[in-house]
Amino acid sequence: MTQSREANPLHAIFNARSVAFVGASNKPTTMGTIQMLNTLRGNFKGPVIPVHPRLDRVLGEKAYPTLRALPDPVDLAVLVVPTDAVLPVVEDAAARGIRHLVITSAGFREGGEEGRQREERLRELSRRHGIRFVGPNCIGVLNTASGLNTTFFPYLHAPGPLGLASQSGTYVTQVLDLLSRWGIGLSKAISVGNSVSIDLADCLDFFADDPDTRAVALYIEGIPDGRKFLSAARRCTARKPVVALYVGGTEGGARSGRSHTGAMGGPDEIYNGLFAQAGIQRVSTVADLYTFGWALATQAVPRGNRMVILTHSGGPATSMADAVYRHGMTLSRFSSDLEARIREMLPATASASNPIDLTFSLDIKLLQEKLPPLLLGQDTVDGLLMHGLQGSTFFSDISRIAGDLFSLPLDQMSEFARLAVEPLCRMPEQFQKPIVMSCFYDRRDNVVRTLQDSLIPVFDTPERAVAAMGALVRYGEYRRRLAQPGNSDARAFV
């Protein structure tokens, strides 16, 4: 069932060393122009070649009137042309020996009977010429390592180990700004559109082998070929975690999906069964899709469900403690010996049992350097949840209010806070245990930014951090079931 590494066309597409854009121009308001721009200016190393019937140069690059006129074949051609022009351009590609395409253009299956027939002709034509393509009705692909970005949103933040495959272009493009604000970096992303040639199963098969991707997030409106999907998903989930947002299980979702990508959704029960068999965690919101995916991509798999909560805020401590139980985890019980060791480190108003709430002692060394290794070193602790580590923002807000009343050495304080958090940044690796955090400040705060850039998830609210830790715990349970002798088929995700 499984394709060999070479056979999966996504390898050729993501490793493309030259790209042509059919439909780019010099008008900054057209989609094709922006798509070409994002690859041209996205650190892509190879040639980026515009194809335009009339223009000599597009975005400063020499243009050719058709794909047939290219001096050499390109590894990948991106089609951003009117619906009626798609088939002729595919013929051009075939004639020039181009075997991989991204077809952005819409107007196929999702648009009724005429579109369905057009899609059928596209399928036949590409098969005849041995052409594999992403789309149609898609935004294409993004490879943050190579700078290849056929979408029309620029990728402006650091790459990371999360891979995305989506039946919605929005969830791999428009969402990039949100992901950057949440500190979530992508390896590769694929908008599959109508999936005529390359579908979600091909994406899973590809991600299973992709060394840049440590977890995969899927957005699904409907899966036409359950058997192919299951086979590819099992191969992938045996190696790395996969989360999926499936939205076709309600009347509203099914109806909307049909007119969006022509997807045929099915009842939740069917899909729940499919995901369980595939070892995929289903999530219910796009926020969970990305945040669970990010925790799974960055943190060690926990050995159990016993959590420690460490913070200096009583409310978030209690919210996290409550959420830990609601997400199927427990609070690690401290031995009296451990509790005594902790107590002698703490101020009088603080709680030495789990959750550990330092109250506003502002003893950064205690919170960030002394307690975490003590806790992570315990056999009875499987993961650490923290809330509220922060640096520059509070100081600068106070400074702003204070004006001339007093002056804080802002740079010095911020740098002190950043240095103080560095040992913590190394602890997930050192202890091979997950750390997930929340903070009400975002990455404008230098401590939040430092943590996030060290691949420690810092989310906006306590429950979101706990929910993401829950996804890690469930994946750990799944891995342990997989590893039991004679249990290679008991993959059900519960």
Place this chain on the structure above:
Amino acid sequence: MTQSREANPLHAIFNARSVAFVGASNKPTTMGTIQMLNTLRGNFKGPVIPVHPRLDRVLGEKAYPTLRALPDPVDLAVLVVPTDAVLPVVEDAAARGIRHLVITSAGFREGGEEGRQREERLRELSRRHGIRFVGPNCIGVLNTASGLNTTFFPYLHAPGPLGLASQSGTYVTQVLDLLSRWGIGLSKAISVGNSVSIDLADCLDFFADDPDTRAVALYIEGIPDGRKFLSAARRCTARKPVVALYVGGTEGGARSGRSHTGAMGGPDEIYNGLFAQAGIQRVSTVADLYTFGWALATQAVPRGNRMVILTHSGGPATSMADAVYRHGMTLSRFSSDLEARIREMLPATASASNPIDLTFSLDIKLLQEKLPPLLLGQDTVDGLLMHGLQGSTFFSDISRIAGDLFSLPLDQMSEFARLAVEPLCRMPEQFQKPIVMSCFYDRRDNVVRTLQDSLIPVFDTPERAVAAMGALVRYGEYRRRLAQPGNSDARAFV
């Protein structure tokens, strides 16, 4: 059961025209200093008077050695003193005729037997002198209209119609930066701490009458006096919506709450019953607490559960459509007449049924000016959900990437986008129907900012917008049950 407007001490506290801070100094790193600073520089109009045993001036203001030494009584005194000093300072306050306090200091019930006895003495002492106070073990109060802010976080964004009362100081202080990023403005906030003299019921009783507050959000670890709470809550929910995050219902939440504020939580079932009787919507995350609260504070109560979704992104359209059904709402069915009218406005690739997905036509006039009034004007539409309205951010990101390749008239494009969204900003008021949105850009985008500043909720993800709309629909159902003749007691919130 109900206190008269004058009897509720929160009226006096929030209307204080003079405030003394006992425990502020000139050290910018102490809590009391920051607390005084936030009122002093928070546009508070009256005198802000420091009390300090040795200093002549604190933050530039003339200081007095004790409360007894004040030339006149103040309307409110804030105590940020060591635990042992609290009772003597309360004696001082009584002696100077000061009747209202905020006691920030911790070390009472939450800290074991000795603290419990100290709290008992504080209760007796204050009763004897007719003193009412917020706390102890709290962060105090915030009145965004008067500039009174006894917390140690500055309030730096616009006031709004959401009131907060919380058993955690963090959820009315540390969270302010998050709320500002989410476009959520507060009217008044109270951190009740150990609630010795003023509790959550007093807050609800106060908010029922507060003209600046249109919805109330509560954070609850435990309610000791269910009868008093129920009475005040019923009075409040008959006038304005109340949402509550209760975290004491699990082993973890109950244990953590005890060491935080000494609160005694109880099983979820008991609290669910209490909330249902009180007409309060229970939520399960702090994100829901604020976002539901914000939708309820800003939007008209919908007459039913029939939604329209309008967007130019197929993925979010489908996510929203799916979530609408998961949150107990339906998609409004368009008559063939209406569908025909919509279809003639749309590009060929767009869907004219509900959800309406314009695809990337980028026809702003259609999306923001023509379709919304047509839809909101239908009797069969109870609310409008939109995703993806945006302005400056995308343009400036593209500009940044393009560099010298082309130049976009950024200011002009942004201003055009802002002007184009203004008619929409008036529609919730015009049609008396709710609009809730999501956008993957935040308020750095001028269109998102304009919408949020016009009190249209714009949240970060599609499901969050739908969930908040669901809270509005449930409140509408509750109001209609309340209004049924002979049904004044059938308040159960289902």
